[in-house]
């Protein structure tokens with residue numbers, strides 16, 4: 300193993316320049332809750348670590364165009380404790396709260412959760428459902444992409460070597476909208492999802508669903524947005540028939556593996572159940588606002 | 589290997605150290621600064637034995653690069669008692685026999701203090717969820733939860 304170096308630049312431009320200029324392997328580090336474990340187990344052997352926690356742009360939560368922008372390196376606890384954000388996006392908070400312990404959430408970031416690209420990353424489906432857009436900065440400039448385009452497979456992303464995920468934008472919520480995330484784990488706390496489902500929906504004045512987004516985790520090589528599941532809800536009062544159609548659509552989209560935490564059959568079944576329950580919670584939350 | 593020079597504050601005192609890029613805050617505390625209170629149970633964020641606060645935030649010291657604490661403030665178990673006077677949480681852990689081998693105790697005390705600073709009147713459920721990242725192989729947790737609730741009550745009055 301070569302010599303490891305750490306840099307903690309103050310600007311995104313400086314961070315991008317460091318990544319672009321490194322001939323060997325380089326890694327961005329935000330909370331380090333994935334990276335440090337991987338370093339310790341020699342899963343990765345980078346020459347350069349670029350810490351981004353001193354860059355204000357990636358560490359800030361702010362209101363923007365009636366919505367929210369939060370930096371990729373904002374920690375889980377900072378999101379949970381941000382009263383206005385937590386009130387607007389309870390489903391995103393459901394998911395963030397499930398990331399490890401209080402200690403882990405004190406460091407873990409949503410940006411890191413995305414870029415680690417685990418199929419079972421908890422905040423990812425919630426951000427898919429929230430219709431979030433990611434701002435990515437690299438040597439060629441800035442680009443905005445739907446968050447669905449970040450992960451391409453387990454541990455792989457669409458970011459170039461010199462690119463950094465800077466922030467997420469969550470659009471203004473219509474009235475009567477709600478979101479929810481549920482996951483299944485054998486243990487209540489400190490466990491990895493066997494299946495996870497996020498539902499975000501909005502209702503018209505008469506209680507009919509006007510828009511919906513449904514995302515599923517831990518049942519494919521990456522988190523999936525399921526349009527057919529959203530279609531099962533749109534135009535309905537989210538009644539039992541719609542929820543049954545939702546479960547069918549979600550199960551049809553699952554392509555899980557068998558592993559020590561759950562069999563294929565079990566994962567597919569439980570994902571349908573979670574989808575129905577998450578939709579009911581999202582519906583109740585939509586009714587409150 | 590190039591060492592990194594870092595200045596930080598630990599339990600109110602300015603400290604300076606040289607660390608290897610591979611060293612975590614836990615390695616630095618234990619091996620460079622001789623604060624041996626924080627323990628290494630796993631080194632991978634699972635057990636909480638290394639819990640400290642970093643700029644007031646409860647974290648696992650084993651997952652923080654030593655190089656990152658430049659200019660930051662760290663609180664460890666060594667700073668919990670006020671001289672000879674134990675913190676109420678420390679006293680209640682002894683009174684309730686909330687420890688056996690004691691490996692998990694520094695981390696639990698730091699985590700419990702962080703809870704009570706935010707929430708002086710937690711329910712039993714809130715205590716159990718907050719402490720879910722601190723594993724104990726000996727006590728079965730019940731006495732720990734009792735000690736935290738009892739300390740919280742004393743600290744409120």
Ligand SMILES: Cc1cc2nc3c(=O)[nH]c(=O)nc-3n(C[C@H](O)[C@H](O)[C@H](O)COP(=O)(O)OP(=O)(O)OC[C@H]3O[C@@H](n4cnc5c(N)ncnc54)[C@H](O)[C@@H]3O)c2cc1C
Nearest residue numbers: 327329330331332333334399408411412414420421464633
């Ligand atoms: C004990 C424990 C329990 C955990 N439990 C859960 C859980 O329940 N659910 C869950 O989803 N995860 C869990 N995790 C995994 C981890 O905490 C999360 O994935 C976390 O969100 C990662 O964020 P981070 O900031 O620590 O990432 P880091 O470790 O800093 O980075 C992760 C990856 O993303 C890259 N990266 C980070 N930020 C950026 C950026 N802005 N731009 C480009 N690349 C970037 C890094 O190079 C690295 O490859 C757990 C981890 C531990 C140690």
Ligand code: FES
Nearest residue numbers: 629630631636650
């Ligand atoms: S040693 Fe840090 S969590 Fe176990």
Ligand code: FES
Nearest residue numbers: 688689724725726
């Ligand atoms: S007292 Fe031994 S691990 Fe908790």
